Amino acid sequence: MNDLTLNLSSSPHARDRWTTPYIMRVVLLSLMPATIMGCIVYGWHALAIVVLSVASAMLAEAVFNKVVHKPSTVWDGSAAVTGLLLALSLGPRTPLYLPVIGSVFAIVVVKGCFGGLGKNFINPALAARCFLLISFASSMAIQPVVDATSSATPMGMLRNMEEVSITKMFLGTADGVIGSSILALLIGGLILWSMDIIHGQICFSVLGGFTLFIGLFGGQGFDPKFLLAHLCGGGVVMGAFFMATDYVTSPVSRLGQFIYGCLIGCLGALFRLFGNTADSFSYAIIIGNVMTPLIDTYIVQKPFAYRKIGRTRQKTGEPFRIPKPVVALAVIALIAGVALSGVYSMTKNSIDEQEQAAQIASYREACPEADSFEFSEEADRILASREGNNWGTEFGNTRINEFFTALDAQGETVGYAVSVTSKGYGGDVSLILGLTKEGAVRRISFTELNETAGLGMKAKEPAFRDQFEGKAEYVTMIKGAASGEHEISAISGASITSTAVTNAVNAGLDFYRTVMEGGN
Amino acid sequence: MKNTFRGGVHPEEKKELSREARLRRFDPKGEMVFPLSQHIGKPARPLVKRGDEVRVGQCIAEADGFISAPIHSSCSGKVKTIEKRRVLTGAMAECIVIDNDGQFTPFADYTQKADASALSNNDILQRVQDAGVVGLGGAGFPTAVKLKPKNPDDIRYVIANGAECEPYLTCNDQLMRIHSVAIAEGMELVLRLFPNAQGVICIEDNKPEAISAMEIAVSDKPRIEVRAMVTKYPQGGERSLIQAVAGVDFPITALPADVGCLVQNVGTLYAIQRAVLYQEPLYSQCFTLSGEAVREPANFFVRVGTSFAELLEANGGLIPGTPAVKAMAGGPMMGIPIADLNVPIQKQNNGLTVLAKDPVEEAEALMTNCLHCGRCTTVCPVGLMPQMMADAAAAGDLNRYEKKLYGLECIQCGSCTFACPAKRPLMQVFKQTKAEIMANKRKEGGAKK
Numbered sequence: 001m002n003d004l005t006l007n008l009s010s011s012p013h014a015r016d017r018w019t020t021p022y023i024m025r026v027v028l029l030s031l032m033p034a035t036i037m038g039c040i041v042y043g044w045h046a047l048a049i050v051v052l053s054v055a056s057a058m059l060a061e062a063v064f065n066k067v068v069h070k071p072s073t074v075w076d077g078s079a080a081v082t083g084l085l086l087a088l089s090l091g092p093r094t095p096l097y098l099p100v101i102g103s104v105f106a107i108v109v110v111k112g113c114f115g116g117l118g119k120n121f122i123n124p125a126l127a128a129r130c131f132l133l134i135s136f137a138s139s140m141a142i143q144p145v146v147d148a149t150s151s152a153t154p155m156g157m158l159r160n161m162e163e164v165s166i167t168k169m170f171l172g173t174a175d176g177v178i179g180s181s182i183l184a185l186l187i188g189g190l191i192l193w194s195m196d197i198i199h200g201q202i203c204f205s206v207l208g209g210f211t212l213f214i215g216l217f218g219g220q221g222f223d224p225k226f227l228l229a230h231l232c233g234g235g236v237v238m239g240a241f242f243m244a245t246d247y248v249t250s251p252v253s254r255l256g257q258f259i260y261g262c263l264i265g266c267l268g269a270l271f272r273l274f275g276n277t278a279d280s281f282s283y284a285i286i287i288g289n290v291m292t293p294l295i296d297t298y299i300v301q302k303p304f305a306y307r308k309i310g311r312t313r314q315k316t317g318e319p320f321r322i323p324k325p326v327v328a329l330a331v332i333a334l335i336a337g338v339a340l341s342g343v344y345s346m347t348k349n350s351i352d353e354q355e356q357a358a359q360i361a362s363y364r365e366a367c368p369e370a371d372s373f374e375f376s377e378e379a380d381r382i383l384a385s386r387e388g389n390n391w392g393t394e395f396g397n398t399r400i401n402e403f404f405t406a407l408d409a410q411g412e413t414v415g416y417a418v419s420v421t422s423k424g425y426g427g428d429v430s431l432i433l434g435l436t437k438e439g440a441v442r443r444i445s446f447t448e449l450n451e452t453a454g455l456g457m458k459a460k461e462p463a464f465r466d467q468f469e470g471k472a473e474y475v476t477m478i479k480g481a482a483s484g485e486h487e488i489s490a491i492s493g494a495s496i497t498s499t500a501v502t503n504a505v506n507a508g509l510d511f512y513r514t515v516m517e518g519g520n
Numbered sequence: 521m522k523n524t525f526r527g528g529v530h531p532e533e534k535k536e537l538s539r540e541a542r543l544r545r546f547d548p549k550g551e552m553v554f555p556l557s558q559h560i561g562k563p564a565r566p567l568v569k570r571g572d573e574v575r576v577g578q579c580i581a582e583a584d585g586f587i588s589a590p591i592h593s594s595c596s597g598k599v600k601t602i603e604k605r606r607v608l609t610g611a612m613a614e615c616i617v618i619d620n621d622g623q624f625t626p627f628a629d630y631t632q633k634a635d636a637s638a639l640s641n642n643d644i645l646q647r648v649q650d651a652g653v654v655g656l657g658g659a660g661f662p663t664a665v666k667l668k669p670k671n672p673d674d675i676r677y678v679i680a681n682g683a684e685c686e687p688y689l690t691c692n693d694q695l696m697r698i699h700s701v702a703i704a705e706g707m708e709l710v711l712r713l714f715p716n717a718q719g720v721i722c723i724e725d726n727k728p729e730a731i732s733a734m735e736i737a738v739s740d741k742p743r744i745e746v747r748a749m750v751t752k753y754p755q756g757g758e759r760s761l762i763q764a765v766a767g768v769d770f771p772i773t774a775l776p777a778d779v780g781c782l783v784q785n786v787g788t789l790y791a792i793q794r795a796v797l798y799q800e801p802l803y804s805q806c807f808t809l810s811g812e813a814v815r816e817p818a819n820f821f822v823r824v825g826t827s828f829a830e831l832l833e834a835n836g837g838l839i840p841g842t843p844a845v846k847a848m849a850g851g852p853m854m855g856i857p858i859a860d861l862n863v864p865i866q867k868q869n870n871g872l873t874v875l876a877k878d879p880v881e882e883a884e885a886l887m888t889n890c891l892h893c894g895r896c897t898t899v900c901p902v903g904l905m906p907q908m909m910a911d912a913a914a915a916g917d918l919n920r921y922e923k924k925l926y927g928l929e930c931i932q933c934g935s936c937t938f939a940c941p942a943k944r945p946l947m948q949v950f951k952q953t954k955a956e957i958m959a960n961k962r963k964e965g966g967a968k969k
Contacts, residue, residue: 008859301903
């Protein structure tokens with residue numbers, strides 16, 4: 001028993017498994033969704049920026065440690081986090097030397113020269129980004145990748161009060177920095193929050209302060225679309241969850257963190273609304289960073305025994321809280337649900353709009369002289385009296401959809417338009433039959449035609465279509481060359497389609513006559 | 521609402537090593553060493569001299585002054601010498617050394633149970649004082665002194681600490697399972713001194729057997745209730761328990777009695793019951809032997825004065841081939857590190873933990889600069905800001921440390937050091953800084969005179 005050599009050290013003789021590299025690894029993992037999303041949307045160049053930025057940050061750390069004779073801190077992961085954050089805040093077409101310059105600046109000047117990990121006074125990644133913005137303004141401008149027809153990024157458009165696609169910004173498929181997928185950032189950020197790695201006081205007060213300020217002074221009130229567009233753009237979410245929450249440059253007390261978060265949120269909104277740069281949020285966070293020592297000096301927590309609430313509290317223990325991971329998962333699920341339904345409703349609207357526009361174009365094509373179309377109540381009444389709009393078996397069960405009177409700019413009748421559907425070879429054949437004021441066919445235009453390519457689809461071609469022009473009586477379809485006044489020749493090899501079109505035209509003419517004769 | 525305090529940490533419990541090991545008595549051979557100071561306050565004054573015959577339970581040193589406690593022999597035999605011997609802390613201290621004859625002949629009959637109702641409050645206090653009962657939670661404050669606050673009528677809660685939040689330790693768990701009735705009777709005796717108080721027995725919810733045993737034991741005692749507490753360190757701290765039970769926080773300058781509370785370890789309550797009803801002095805207490813390097817983790821009633829080394833060797837010793845790198849009296853969170861196991865077990869020691877790996881050594885290799893992550897602030901059960909205190913101490917700004925950051929409020933539970941991801945030795949800095957500030961104050965006080 002005497003041969004034991006026992007270590008002596010002060011208690012506690014136990015340590016938690018959390019270490020600095022552990023925290024950094026979790027942060028790196030939480031940034032992965034945004035990184036992967038960025039690389040998928042913006043391609044190989046974006047991946048090259050990420051790899052170069054991380055690698056050069058780690059290399060800079062290693063070299064700097066060597067030069068100043070400090071123990072190597074490359075593998076604690078903090079340099080990798082800095083490199084990745086910088087890469088995610090750069091545009092996807094940034095020249096490849098910029099992330100390298102930025103990473104070296106971040107690690108050597110901002111971090112290393114101030115004493116390494118935990119000693120920097122502003123966030124290294126943000127400082128590097130701002131350094132690059134100032135020094136290489138034109139190269140740093142975000143080149144459109146996804147939407148090459150538009151010259152402006154969503155943030156630029158937002159500043160010009162143009163409409164932006166919130167859905168695209170949310171998913172990260174709009175033009176922006178590599179880490180611009182709000183959904184991916186939110187997933188990572190909420191995971192960090194639920195693991196107690198970042199402080200909720202900071203990220204939520206940043207978002208809250210920002211939203212409140214934009215709502216109050218943005219000129220559009222608390223319009224959710226407007227607020228969301230601002231929240232989804234310009235690095236607000238990345239700033240709130242990954243930049244402002246940087247331990248080293250944020251206050252330690254809960255109240256201090258709240259003040260710091262609100263300050264960044266409000267300043268970011270102020271710069272956004274009244275400044276002239278899209279990168280305002282970076283500057284807001286940097287100002288928050290430099291305010292941190294001041295906040296930490298004056299705002300400290302008193303022990304529970306010296307707090308008013310602590311002394312007068314009657315109930316004991318801690319209140320029941322819903323576990324954070326549950327909250328985070330619920331929020332992610334909620335966001336994903338809202339995003340999906342948003343995508344659906346937006347695309348649904350645009351599909352409807354497109355269909356409507358196509359309809360109007362078809363009517364105009366059928367009646368080129370018309371300026372507007374008037375709904376005919378008489379026709380509607382006649383249609384309502386027929387079951388299922390079917391217009392007679394003699395026309396092969398065609399269906400009359402709508403009937404309009406075409407008017408010119410002076411409101412004079414110039415013709416009529418009937419929307420007819422009949423059965424073709426590949427499904428419904430729908431067309432608008434344009435008629436002159438006298439009741440002769442003016443032109444037909446197809447709204448639905450899904451026939452065989454090269455055969456039935458030839459119905460659209462003038463050679464077939466134009467044969468109907470000027471016909472005022474029922475037409476007969478014949479195979480081969482048409483000779484009679486009321487004859488048209490069928491498309492060879494597509495008699496079903498030809499019959500369908502002929503039936504539709506005849507039914508349209510018949511319906512026109514019925515309307516003109518007052519429904520008999 | 522859960523029964524707990526704010527902050528705190530969750531160290532690995534490691535209780536499975538010894539939790540099912542039954543409490544058993546360990547009778548040592550060879551000489552027994554009794555330090556004269558096994559409590560807070562003045563050392564006891566020896567009543568025996570070299571060559572005297574002593575028996576188990578005989579008083580060998582009497583209390584010297586108001587805050588002091590007598591010491592009783594835990595064996596029978598001859599007084600060998602009274603001299604300076606190395607004790608737990610590594611220092612040399614005056615000790616009575618007794619040659620143990622191995623007979624353990626009792627000094628008096630400790631098997632006759634007295635009728636509690638026939639005893640007056642003064643009898644209770646006198647018997648606790650005479651039995652040398654001290655706080656067995658670790659500090660060793662003389663219990664008789666603690667039971668005599670200024671206004672006994674103002675005490676609202678008598679809290680029995682059965683939390684046992686230290687990792688590895690399981691002896692209180694075993695004690696509560698087996699001697700639940702004795703603990704409840706001890707609580708009843710204490711409650712007689714405080715007519716307006718309610719007895720609350722607090723047990724962490726990782727000890728369901730102990731909770732149900734105590735619930736059965738108090739079922740016929742309307743003034744006593746059992747509360748399951750959240751398993752969290754330092755749940756068994758005096759302040760943590762008071763915060764959880766009474767909902768009050770109080771500055772370090774105040775005593776629990778100032779907020780109407782009195783906290784007694786369950787082991788102490790058991791000792792009080794033995795002392796008052798059987799007139800048996802405190803010469804043994806429950807004790808856990810555990811740790812990854814120990815071959816047979818176990819729980820004992822161990823005799824005061826037994827050497828740590830003998831207890832370990834006679835009960836399986838260390839696992840051959842496993843390095844024993846660190847030993848401590850108590851558990852890892854607040855345990856006192858031991859360099860040499862050939863030192864006597866004292867009254868307030870409740871365990872010996874021998875570790876095969878030293879987390880402190882491993883942590884030193886992982887140390888980085890402070891990240892300002894704020895974990896230490898989150899876990900501090902007092903509500904301090906350890907990271908700022910460390911900064912202020914490093915900058916030598918003792919004024920900010922004391923006045924702005926309330927640094928002297930630190931209860932040295934070690935939660936901040938445990939939680940720190942950068943593995944900074946925070947609490948160690950606070951211990952030193954507190955000593956420095958106190959020394960400055962004494963100097964200033966001396967200068968003024």
